[in-house]
Amino acid sequence: MSSNLRITCGVEPQTGSVIIPVAVSEVFESLMAPFGFFNPTKGLLGELNFSRGVYSLLSESEHLEFESVRHLAQAISDLDSIGIALSQMDSEEFAIWCGLGKSEARTHLLELMNSIDQVRIRVQKAELRLDFVQYRPSPKVLMRSLSQLALVGVGCDGRQLQRAWSKSAPESLPKKWVTRFESIRVFSGHGTLSEREALLFVFRVKWKGVGNTDPAIGMVRNHLVIELGGVRRFLKLPAGCSRMEPGSVQLSKNKFEIDFVVKESEWPRS
Amino acid sequence: MSDDNNGQNLTSDLGSWLISMGAPVSITELMPTEITGLDIAPLMTMLGGIGIRGGVRGSIAGEQSADTIRWLPIIY
Numbered sequence: 001m002s003s004n005l006r007i008t009c010g011v012e013p014q015t016g017s018v019i020i021p022v023a024v025s026e027v028f029e030s031l032m033a034p035f036g037f038f039n040p041t042k043g044l045l046g047e048l049n050f051s052r053g054v055y056s057l058l059s060e061s062e063h064l065e066f067e068s069v070r071h072l073a074q075a076i077s078d079l080d081s082i083g084i085a086l087s088q089m090d091s092e093e094f095a096i097w098c099g100l101g102k103s104e105a106r107t108h109l110l111e112l113m114n115s116i117d118q119v120r121i122r123v124q125k126a127e128l129r130l131d132f133v134q135y136r137p138s139p140k141v142l143m144r145s146l147s148q149l150a151l152v153g154v155g156c157d158g159r160q161l162q163r164a165w166s167k168s169a170p171e172s173l174p175k176k177w178v179t180r181f182e183s184i185r186v187f188s189g190h191g192t193l194s195e196r197e198a199l200l201f202v203f204r205v206k207w208k209g210v211g212n213t214d215p216a217i218g219m220v221r222n223h224l225v226i227e228l229g230g231v232r233r234f235l236k237l238p239a240g241c242s243r244m245e246p247g248s249v250q251l252s253k254n255k256f257e258i259d260f261v262v263k264e265s266e267w268p269r270s
Numbered sequence: 271m272s273d274d275n276n277g278q279n280l281t282s283d284l285g286s287w288l289i290s291m292g293a294p295v296s297i298t299e300l301m302p303t304e305i306t307g308l309d310i311a312p313l314m315t316m317l318g319g320i321g322i323r324g325g326v327r328g329s330i331a332g333e334q335s336a337d338t339i340r341w342l343p344i345i346y
Contacts, residue, residue, distance in 0.1 A: 211346070218341040225339050248343040258342065 005122050006063045009072050010131035010164070013056065013065040054078050057119045058112075068137070069130065069156070070231075073148035076123060077231040080152065083116040084234050088221060124153055130161055132168035139177040146184050147213050148231040155186040183209060191224070193238045199262040201244065203237065204255060211253040219246060224258075284308040 053075030056064050066072040086109060137145070146156055158181055165173045173181075191205040203224070216227040222242050224235040240260075247259035285298040285306030298306045 215344075216341055217344060218339040220339045246340075246342055248345050251344050251346055256344075 005126035007126045008129045009066045009069045011065045069145040073231045076152040130164035136168045148228045150186045151233045158182045201260045203258045206255045208254045217249045
């Protein structure tokens with residue numbers, strides 16, 4: 001995949017413009033039909049609609065179009081969910097899932113997983129353009145969607161945003177909002193586990209401004225889930241967390257912390 | 271897929287089960303009756319044992335899917 005990707009948010013995508021690799025489309029067909037109702041990961045994938053956005057990200061196109069910043073963030077989030085679900089599945093399960101033993105299923109699965117990894121790199125390096133000519137959201141809505149985009153690891157250049165705004169509005173963006181938009185930081189996707197006291201650990205995640213974003217935070221298997229209005233980012237937890245019980249989340253302005261209590265019954269004594 | 275379709279009241283023939291899992295009713299017309307009438311209870315037991323997540327294991331045993339997100343309480 002090339003890294004010279006250009007993404008425009010704010011325009012109606014042209015139908016039929018997306019070409020995706022055959023292996024990828026075959027896996028997605030297996031997800032949906034004819035045995036798609038075998039969905040083995042209902043918890044993660046059940047709420048997703050395998051929208052055009054996901055297909056677009058997996059395509060080899062050099063120019064992608066999304067209706068809005070929100071749609072781009074959601075597509076990246078959906079693709080991440082698929083990646084997590086697939087990585088949790090072993091080949092035996094996958095063979096059954098994709099039609100009780102399709103010979104190429106495993107190859108296609110591995111190809112899709114690799115594609116998902118490449119998409120993340122490709123999108124993060126992409127040139128992002130905003131277009132508010134057809135529809136200009138309110139600054140408040142834009143703040144929300146740019147935060148969602150930052151959560152999934154993609155930043156937006158402030159000058160580009162102001163230019164796009166000026167093209168669509170009689171007045172330039174108020175200074176107050178420029179400052180707020182510039183304060184948005186891309187989420188690094190890292191956290192650290194440290195020992196607070198005997199049998200009590202804390203997993204600390206720093207993200208500037210997270211306290212203002214009203215996130216939901218949860219766990220699925222060995223991943224932490226951070227969600228802003230349906231857009232999710234997954235963070236792999238250290239191995240030890242699976243043998244500990246999570247407590248509540250302490251959310252502050254620029255970080256959040258989760259206590260993990262060691263379940264003594266899960267650990268062998270020497 | 272409705273809650274009624276999660277297999278709690280599982281019928282043991284393949285055709286009924288496929289429909290209960292969301293397949294179109296016409297699927298029974300597309301498949302030979304020897305297949306749709308197949309007793310799948312042993313197969314379900316076997317699949318449950320090897321860890322098919324959510325769609326099969328969760329549906330037959332009524333247990334929560336391992337892929338369900340467990341949301342944590344937040345303190346500000």
